Amino acid sequence: xGYPEDALAxxxxxLLHRHPHWxxxxxxxxxxxxxxxxxxxxxxxxxxxxxxxALNIVLVVVLAVWLGLVVWRCVAPFLSWKFTHFIVTDxxxxxxxxxxxxxxxxxxxxxxxxxxxxxxxxxxxLRTGTLVIVSSSDDPLEFDDIPDVQRVHSLLYHxxxxxxxxxxxxxxxxxxxxxxxxxxx
Numbered sequence: 001x002g003y004p005e006d007a008l009a010x011x012x013x014x015l016l017h018r019h020p021h022w023x024x025x026x027x028x029x030x031x032x033x034x035x036x037x038x039x040x041x042x043x044x045x046x047x048x049x050x051x052x053x054a055l056n057i058v059l060v061v062v063l064a065v066w067l068g069l070v071v072w073r074c075v076a077p078f079l080s081w082k083f084t085h086f087i088v089t090d091x092x093x094x095x096x097x098x099x100x101x102x103x104x105x106x107x108x109x110x111x112x113x114x115x116x117x118x119x120x121x122x123x124x125x126l127r128t129g130t131l132v133i134v135s136s137s138d139d140p141l142e143f144d145d146i147p148d149v150q151r152v153h154s155l156l157y158h159x160x161x162x163x164x165x166x167x168x169x170x171x172x173x174x175x176x177x178x179x180x181x182x183x184x185x
Contacts, residue, residue: 003085004017004085004087004094004096007087007094007096008089009091012089012090012091012092013089013090014087014088014089015088015089015090015155015159016086016087016088016152016155017085017086017087017088018085018086018087018146018147018148018152019081019082019084019085019086019147020081020084020086020144020145020146020147021126021127021128021145021146021147022147023126023128023145024077024081024145025077025078025081027073027077028073028074028077028078029074031069031070031073031074032070032073032074035066035069035070035073035074036066036070039062039063039065039066042058042062043058043059043062046058046059046062079099080097080099083096083097083098083099084096084097085097086143086146086152088152088155088156088159090109090159091108091109092106092107092108092109093105093106093107093109093112093133093156094106094107095143105141107133107135107141109159109160111135111136111137112133112134112135112136112156112160113134113135113136114132114133114134114140115131115132115133115134115153115156115157115160116131116132116134116140116153117129117130117131117132117146117149117150117152117153118130118132119149123149127147127148127149127150128145128146128147128148128149129146129149129150130142130143130144130145130146130149131143131146131149131152131153131156133156
């Protein structure tokens, strides 16, 4: 069983699993291309102007700067994207982040009191946006770069609405709340 299935309870149903939108990888991709072009230009320039050990030192420095820049500005954002999960089940919303240090947030459906989304013109064209989840006792939680944010918003709204209906039906059927304990009369 793979992630996120191994994070779910036995009878919990996975409804949605997303990574952040691919737009967060655009800047690292452009950075990679520019850094590679500049490093190639610098190496070519050094080969034309230098020779011997000076050339080797310059090439090692260029390679080290290129590698440091690529790891810092390209590999790290890619790993952050890859290891960020936005998960919706029939019971809760899960957010998991981190490569070395993992952090997670679980929001039960019954605790969600409001779901909102926002997206500007560019986000609308890319079908992404920010999802805002308000739980009954906490400050709003904002999740940026959620792919197909309107669909996710609609799914969450329906899940929360269905959870509320189920809770109301249980209260109507057993107003004292004894149905789960077996002490009903």
